[in-house]
Amino acid sequence: MRYPEYVVWLKEQYAKIVFEPDVVEEIGPRHNPVRFPGSPPWNMDWWIKFNDGKHAYLYERWFPMSSLSRGSTVGRRGAFSFHYGTLGNKVRPTGWPAREKSGHPAILRIDLDPKGPHIHFNGEEPHIMQDKVKGMRIEDTSPFDFVNAVLSYRKNQGQIDFDAIMNFTVVK
Numbered sequence: 001m002r003y004p005e006y007v008v009w010l011k012e013q014y015a016k017i018v019f020e021p022d023v024v025e026e027i028g029p030r031h032n033p034v035r036f037p038g039s040p041p042w043n044m045d046w047w048i049k050f051n052d053g054k055h056a057y058l059y060e061r062w063f064p065m066s067s068l069s070r071g072s073t074v075g076r077r078g079a080f081s082f083h084y085g086t087l088g089n090k091v092r093p094t095g096w097p098a099r100e101k102s103g104h105p106a107i108l109r110i111d112l113d114p115k116g117p118h119i120h121f122n123g124e125e126p127h128i129m130q131d132k133v134k135g136m137r138i139e140d141t142s143p144f145d146f147v148n149a150v151l152s153y154r155k156n157q158g159q160i161d162f163d164a165i166m167n168f169t170v171v172k
């Protein structure tokens with residue numbers, strides 16, 4: 001995807017979200033190319049704070065499709081992390097919230113990082129790799145799939161868990 005297409009896609013998808021009134025603050029989704037105007041690499045960061053101390057923090061990191069082709073304008077999503085849980089006090093140097101894995105474990109986090117696609121579900125451990133997650137292709141998960149799942153989870157007061165909402169099954 002190219003950056004201008006991404007901007008349009010993000011705006012369209014964002015417009016479809018129906019937020020409940022319990023959002024106390026939302027920062028983002030912020031997105032910007034980090035080196036060349038209108039081209040990869042670009043970042044997306046999005047932080048949603050709810051009135052019960054929970055929060056969602058999502059980021060995506062998009063890289064040039066090929067480092068070989070000079071001036072490549074096509075980006076690929078090389079890394080992302082979509083987190084939902086209680087909010088701690090630690091912040092990243094960039095000002096976005098840092099993970100606090102012991103005091104504020106994930107209720108759900110979906111990650112694509114050098115470990116490979118995996119999730120954290122009702123706790124930081126274990127890392128549940130893709131081969132144990134049936135019904136959901138982790139690397140294709142969009143930030144909007146995640147935010148809509150969070151809103152649905154909150155609407156149901158946690159009575160319907162994320163695996164049912166997002167149609168995945170964790171196998172042994």
Ligand SMILES: [Zn+2]
Pocket residue numbers: 109111118119120127
């Ligand atoms: Zn992880």
